[in-house]
Amino acid sequence: MALFDGIRRQLRTVIQWEAPAEGALFQQWQGNGDELKNASKLIVASGQGCIFVYEGKVKTVLNEACLVNLKTDNIPFWTTVSKFMQFFESEHKAHIYFYRRTKILDQKWGTSSPIKYDDPKYKFPVTLLAYGNYSYRIDDPKAFFVNVVGAENNFYIEDFRQVMSSRLVHPLTDFLAESRYSYAEIDANREEIAAGMDAQLKQEFLKMGFAITDFRIEGTDFDEDTLKRINRIANLTAEAQAAEAVGLDYTGIQQLEAMREAARNEGGGAGLGMGLGAGMGMGQMMSQTMGANFSTANNGSSADTDASSSELMQKLAQLKKMYQAELISEDEYSAKKKEILDSM
Template sequence: MDLKKQMRSVIQWEDPKDYQLFFKFTDRGDELKNASKLILQPGQGCIFTYEGKIEGFFETEGIYDLKTSNTPFWTTIKKFMNAFESEHKTGLWFYRKAELLNVRWGTRIPITYNDPVYSFPVKLRAYGNYSLRITNAKEFFINILAGQTDYFVDQLQEVFLSRITQPISSYLANAKFSYAEIDGHIETIAQQAQLKTTEIFEKLGFQLTDFRIEGTSFDPETNKRISEISDVQADVNAASIAGIDFAELQRLRAMRDVAKNEGMAGASMGMLTGMEMGKAMSGTTAAPQEAPKNNIKIKLKELKEFFEEDLISEEEFQAKKQQLLDQL
């Protein structure tokens, strides 16, 4: 027999691991001897079970006496015929009361909601960190731990993500944030998600003390569709500045593309396209009526914005500006 373990009288959580929530004392912890001493450090708690029942909680740091029906030496000698096993089984589960900070998280599947501006479903991924603290060790012990020897915070990931994803989806569906507005409202989204899940986590035995979204990203399909829409919007704006409608711009571009694809044989077509576009840009194409002065003023402002955003060169800006001024 191991006399040292038979005489064991001091029990404590000697080496807590990072992000460890629960730890079962297993150094002959199921046959603790009468009047053993339990030591709790600050930020620790302990659940004591005896003969299969929860007999007590220790939530304040200090030294406690554990009283059982086992007595050193004599118990083991009496149980010699039972392979040194005692029926007076005990269990000690230490748990971390202190707050766990900056636990990483990220969505494993995209959050899907309808974009209020573009009117089609978009898929959003997010990542960040959260902090938590055990507030009801008994509920956690009974409903989640279920007798496991160790329990680390990463084992909560599935529980956490399954409960935080739905509130975020619901909030985004009602908040009407568009694709371009998500990053500007990350803090608000995080606060609402934490608020809507407070009661859920309390029922599980712990408190979500902080929840942060550090970044977001949309899936490639969503980015592609938004990009295509943006390109069309840019073309419409460009056509307006050029003084032609969008349909005419598309026709001229199609003619240009045909000319390029035909190589040398399309040289004359390219020249013709260039002439057509030149006429459109110079305003020599037939128009039902002369553009009013206020319309020219708007075009001048838009033309200046294009120049300031480096969408056109200074030469193009000056040339088109002079054309518009000539119409006054």
């Protein structure tokens, strides 16, 4: 039986990639134990490529659909007889490797580790995560075989995804450092960042035999510490804008907040005293902010009365702005409004 099996291997005449493994980019033809002989015919189908390796060296790369007659140093039947005592194994080894020439579309990527850089505008450390998609194809099969596949028999789309993810962090970090985008500008400039990275990635992957196309950044995210810093900046910015709308500076906002917190303190007699003092201070501060010196009586002329009424109307309007900007509570607004109206 061993003799007939050896003869059947010698008679193998057609080599082709009939049923590629799912997700295979590169796959060695095994032939179910058949040997490659000089009478064999190699069929390369549409969308496929083929690398012919003889005695450990790449001899031929077929990058188009074709039919090829193979010629090696193995002679049918003669090898069978001469290698009978060596279990029909020839010392002249030839291997066929098939690969996909078609473009691999819509592949997802994500940074395998956080990207860290210093925000150029706010001067705090940023830790960024990013994700997106890309497409690619095998551009230089020989470089792919030598630099990526190596001693492996098969190489899959998932294998390439891991290679891609491991090489994304460094160029993205470099680009963000050079472009000097603040954290708030990242999403607005995703296309520019992707275009800049695309140029760097193309150079990197061409060395390995791949061509990257349609590289995109779909979204970004920040770690918990960075989000805390971002939210703090957003809150302070909102407070500053609200304060500016009613004529307060940042110090005035902080004083107002401190008085409010003290007024809310209900912890015992000391807290009550503090609350009363803070409440009085708050009232004085709002009066000063609005230019107020309230009087319980109006003894002036008609012109003075008109001026006083106009001033009180301005105070009511400014008080309402403070309430709408959420600088004071509804109770504080009602109490101060009543005080102004009573003074009239």
